[in-house]
Amino acid sequence: MAAPDFIPPETRARLKGLRLSARRSSGAFGFGLHSSHQRGAGKEFAQYRAYEPGDEPRQIDWKLYARSDKFFVREAQREAPLTLWIILDSSASMGQSDSAKPAWSRLAAARCLAACAIELALRQDERFGVIGIGDGAVSTLVPAASGARQRDLCLLELHRLKAAGTWPAEAALRSLWERLAPGALVLLLSDFFDNSTVIFAEKLAAAQREVLCIQLLTASERDFPFVGGHRFRDPESGAELITDAGAARADFLQAFAEARRALASRFTAAGIAHTGWVLDEPPDQALRQFFGPRGRRELGAAP
Amino acid sequence: MSVTLLYPAALLAIVAILVPMFLHLRRRSEQITVDFAALRWLTAHMKPRRRPRIDEHWLLLMRCLLIALIALLLAQPKLRADSDWREWQLVSTALNIRGIAELNGDTGANAYWLAPGFPSIREPRPSVAPNTSSLLREFDASLGQHDKLRVWVPARVDGLDGERVRLLRTLEWRIAPAQADLPGGMATPAPPLAQRMDLRIDANSQSSQRYWLAALAAWNSATVPTANPPVGARTPRFELIADEIADDDAPASAGDWLLWLRAGELPAPIAEWIAAGGTALVAQTTRIPNSAVDIALWRDAAGDPLVRAQPMGRGRLLQWQRELIPAALPELLDARFPSQLRALFEPAQAVPMLADAASVKPLIGAFGTAKRSRGIDDWLLALIFVVLAIERWLATNSRRMQSADA
Numbered sequence: 001m002a003a004p005d006f007i008p009p010e011t012r013a014r015l016k017g018l019r020l021s022a023r024r025s026s027g028a029f030g031f032g033l034h035s036s037h038q039r040g041a042g043k044e045f046a047q048y049r050a051y052e053p054g055d056e057p058r059q060i061d062w063k064l065y066a067r068s069d070k071f072f073v074r075e076a077q078r079e080a081p082l083t084l085w086i087i088l089d090s091s092a093s094m095g096q097s098d099s100a101k102p103a104w105s106r107l108a109a110a111r112c113l114a115a116c117a118i119e120l121a122l123r124q125d126e127r128f129g130v131i132g133i134g135d136g137a138v139s140t141l142v143p144a145a146s147g148a149r150q151r152d153l154c155l156l157e158l159h160r161l162k163a164a165g166t167w168p169a170e171a172a173l174r175s176l177w178e179r180l181a182p183g184a185l186v187l188l189l190s191d192f193f194d195n196s197t198v199i200f201a202e203k204l205a206a207a208q209r210e211v212l213c214i215q216l217l218t219a220s221e222r223d224f225p226f227v228g229g230h231r232f233r234d235p236e237s238g239a240e241l242i243t244d245a246g247a248a249r250a251d252f253l254q255a256f257a258e259a260r261r262a263l264a265s266r267f268t269a270a271g272i273a274h275t276g277w278v279l280d281e282p283p284d285q286a287l288r289q290f291f292g293p294r295g296r297r298e299l300g301a302a303p
Numbered sequence: 304m305s306v307t308l309l310y311p312a313a314l315l316a317i318v319a320i321l322v323p324m325f326l327h328l329r330r331r332s333e334q335i336t337v338d339f340a341a342l343r344w345l346t347a348h349m350k351p352r353r354r355p356r357i358d359e360h361w362l363l364l365m366r367c368l369l370i371a372l373i374a375l376l377l378a379q380p381k382l383r384a385d386s387d388w389r390e391w392q393l394v395s396t397a398l399n400i401r402g403i404a405e406l407n408g409d410t411g412a413n414a415y416w417l418a419p420g421f422p423s424i425r426e427p428r429p430s431v432a433p434n435t436s437s438l439l440r441e442f443d444a445s446l447g448q449h450d451k452l453r454v455w456v457p458a459r460v461d462g463l464d465g466e467r468v469r470l471l472r473t474l475e476w477r478i479a480p481a482q483a484d485l486p487g488g489m490a491t492p493a494p495p496l497a498q499r500m501d502l503r504i505d506a507n508s509q510s511s512q513r514y515w516l517a518a519l520a521a522w523n524s525a526t527v528p529t530a531n532p533p534v535g536a537r538t539p540r541f542e543l544i545a546d547e548i549a550d551d552d553a554p555a556s557a558g559d560w561l562l563w564l565r566a567g568e569l570p571a572p573i574a575e576w577i578a579a580g581g582t583a584l585v586a587q588t589t590r591i592p593n594s595a596v597d598i599a600l601w602r603d604a605a606g607d608p609l610v611r612a613q614p615m616g617r618g619r620l621l622q623w624q625r626e627l628i629p630a631a632l633p634e635l636l637d638a639r640f641p642s643q644l645r646a647l648f649e650p651a652q653a654v655p656m657l658a659d660a661a662s663v664k665p666l667i668g669a670f671g672t673a674k675r676s677r678g679i680d681d682w683l684l685a686l687i688f689v690v691l692a693i694e695r696w697l698a699t700n701s702r703r704m705q706s707a708d709a
Contacts, residue, residue, distance in 0.1 A: 095338070232345060233339065234343075236340065243345060243347045252344055256344045
């Protein structure tokens, strides 16, 4: 079975300019594109040091020897590999979609974003893994690895993911801490309506994981286009509310914007890079906030 | 031309319009559940919105119209032709139409043969048995209320039935000369002047001879009522022929009645005579051929057959089932014996169908109503289907489906 392709062609074309990078160096072993404070073999210059017996002769900077008549060894920063964990919220609220595009649910969009991130990681030969959390447990876990086979495995698991249930209690997530090593890059895709999801992100950030949060919002939550009486139902709790949408619109938009501001300030306080992304926007826009050429300077300035 | 309703009460079905209206007002968007995860930031704002709101005027209109049309169809609207009327002429098939001025030329255009299907008299004369009464009633019932009818009949009308014809309208009853060369069926064979009865008796049945003689005498006395008295005919004189011809010879005439009361085989000449159309009553002891058809013609009070009949060629063979002595057959001594015996021989009389035309002019006052209106069901049905198509189109067109989703 061919791995499903969640990335639209035009989005795939725009992924070219993106590049995964971690704010903190991981310090792990191995070679990679990412800078490390550990010195070693590599391209980025770090320092010269005096030759010691045992150093490889090809590491000696012969031009400097010509100038100073002493052997100096050129040391470069060691490039460290990066581990990208993509965590998808697959609770029932992620199944919500806009009426204009019923198939494009929050979960489908999250799949697309995850596939884009996987594509970036694969291009840079990073390790990556996928975790799906929903229905009261960790529903999907693909251990981190690299390579095209790993990508296909992740895409298949993403394909299997269904939006159901609620975000689990904290105890159910303890096993994840063994997987998510410190310094790992964690991309969390959720609507962050559930406070426990936010707490989970805050804990990850506090425990030295670099957390990137993308809040997925439907267009109806941004615009609230409903007119007249409607029966609104919360897919997770099953609570229902009959209200006159036109009258409730202003209050809702105000309360919702307030909630997003509060969420943004919590993320910023926890040092979490975050952005909001509405389903009718191009998928690469959210990733561009994190991995674009201008880097992550404007992080926390989510709209 | 006006519209009338056969069942005005069916218009009550229009009340059913309330159903789509009720559904329409009830099926409002608040009945559609919207998944909305950000529910906690949403507050209930219930305006007192009991004001009925019509979302899709055209769809509702079409549905109400559909129900109204169906109710109208149930009410059976009819177009009543109040003023227009036509003149019709019916011509008996026994008539010579050349001799009737009214049937020739333009006035004959509305003339039809009094025959099944009522072909125009421009068509050849249909050669069917006349069935005047029934056809008259049928044609009359198919006419409009104000239509006029003229019927041409010969002096002797054939094809009448037991009921005097009663029609819905006064009609012009015209008597015209009949076609001369027609085999009119008018001439029925006159009953014979003398009915001969051929009695062949052997020694065993000698004692029963007195009963036959007594019956014959009773017939000739003409005071004995017969089962099927021939209409308008004289009662024939009955003659007994006994021992005048040889025993095994056939009777002289096919119309003779044969009483063969001898034991043993039926002689070949007798059997041939029966097969040629004769009627014979044989004794119980006579051996007759078996037949698939065997009918009990006469039963006693207990229901046991006294005489059985079977066909033989074109004739009939009757056989006593009892010995011809009063101990076995008490009916021999019964006062009704002569008439019952005669009924065995006499053929069934044809029902009289002929009558003098002047005396059977149809009366007015038939039971039923004249067909005075035309139904418009077809047009109404077509309209209903058109409205249904529009309703379906409105209900399923894509713009609406999208707005219903929102």
